[in-house]
Amino acid sequence: MEKVLTGIVVEVKARSCIILTPDAQFREIPLPAGGARPGEEVSFSFRRRPVYWQSLLVAASLLLILGAGLFYRGWLNQAVAFVSLDINPSVEMALDRRELVCQARGLNAAGKDLLSRVPVLGLPVEKAIDSLLDRAVQSRYLQPARNNVILTTIAAGNGREPAPQAREIYQVIVRSLSSAGVPAEVVVETAAPEMRRQASKLGLSTGRYLIHVEGKKKGLNIGLEELKKEKISSLEQKKGVTIKEVLGKHGYSGWVPAPKAVENNRSLPGAVKDTAGSRVQERVPPPQGKASRVDHRSGAAVQEPAPPAERVTPGKDRELPGGGEEGAAGRQDCARQVEVKVENINAGSEIEFNQPAGRDRKNYDNGPGHAGAGVFGAHFGRRVFAGRSIQAGYCQAGGRVVECN
């Protein structure tokens, strides 16, 4: 829409002039290039100016969008949490806000080697851990016949952004190891950002540094050099402790036994157990403080020095008020735990245990080896493990634990 305005210049100003148009309008227009004298007839096209502004506006908004996009991308890709994995190879991964791995570095030679074989950049953290463990098994860093220790720490970048939940990471590791059939002691710890900083200053993984710090508190003398060089499993043997004992504070730890071991311990290998026989219900009081965190060794304990599966309540759960143990059919407080040991479970076995009516229907697990609790609708729940052999694991439903061996 081009509108041309023509008129006689009646007044010239510094940057504009006033014209009288043939239809008796007085208009002020920008001074034409080269100036104008009063009495001169000039034309002015209205189009130029709006187009100029429009394009400027478009350019500005494009820039804004681009800038915002870049900023947002930068914001998304900013490392907000760090997950370190000590198998023997030590690896640290930085996670962005979407919990995708945005950086990864090997903290020792084996770690570097492992990373060079497994592309983890851009993967979700669960998947990255899964593939790292797979690769570690393939590369024989993790071997079924050995005493494997997997120490994982989760550290927030600056403490403000939410880090991945230790429980989720724990589940991922357990699931991954179960499917690979490798027994291991799994410890997942959360660490303060300051810990991570200190650790990287010393060239250690956060996990190993944590061992050093916590060990010191407990009177164990674990030197930094030792930590740097030794495998965690050999450290365990050397010092005669388990990492879980050293660290066991507010993380998750447990033992993933090899499926074969479970199988071997059965008196009748390959026999399908009577469903009723494998149904065990047991309730134990929730752990209260450190003293109550005792090992509940299952009857089907496996390798030595196989630590028993144990769940250490995460920090925030510990804050919740615990209560006394109620009757077998009594309602449970969410914060309490009940461990149900199930023996002689095999493919197709059923377990069942009390479940408070009307609470916590959410499924907590769906991987192999986890007793599930998601389908309980009423007072009693049951879960059928179709076609899978059960390994150590736990499920958490309404704050209780089912342990299966």
Next chain:
Amino acid sequence: MVLPVGNIENLLALARAGDGTAREQLLAECRPFITRVTAGLCRRHLEWGYDDELSIAFMAFNEAIDRYEEDRKVPFLAYARLLIKSRLTDYLRKENRVSAHMAGSLNSELEEMSAFSLESSRAWGEYLDREAAREREEEIREYAAMLAEFGISFSDLVRCAPRHRDARQVLLHVSRRLAGDGALFEQLVRTGKLPIKELSLLTGVHRKTLERGRKYIIAMALLWHHCQEYLYLCHYLKASGKGE
């Protein structure tokens, strides 16, 4: 007295087409104009029948009817005035009275031009354009000065002149009525104020509207009333036909 400019243009067209009576009528109607222009150039009172200058001017005007070029965008009367000026200069030069009467009022270029025949159309065209531009500029300056007497500037007019065509037409109509009404216009000039009540009665336009367009109405009425002085501006507004 407002000269009916539209009438003059009609007569001019007829006269140029060869209508003898129209030419006679045009010349008769424009005699006061010729007198004023000539007197202005000679800077003295002139009387028909006594002063040769008037005869020269009259002949020049007659010539202008034939020679007028519409596409030059110069109003006819302005064209005639330029031609009268040029012819008078020639005459006065011949009479050796140029220095006495014309010094200062005509530039040297014009004198040089006059030395050659103005019939040489290119030179004449250039002269005409230049003179027209100068006159137009002068005219605007005078108009601005007159508006200033009423406390109106062109910037005011930019602000208060209605943008909408219909609204503008209403105010233009009012201003024409004001310019044509001797008593009301005289009142405007005397008091410097717009006789809003009377105009509202006369035109049936609401006084609020008149009040809003006060400056615009005054400016336009002044222009219409002095159409013979502001030949270029009036002509420009009329050329579009919308000024009516």
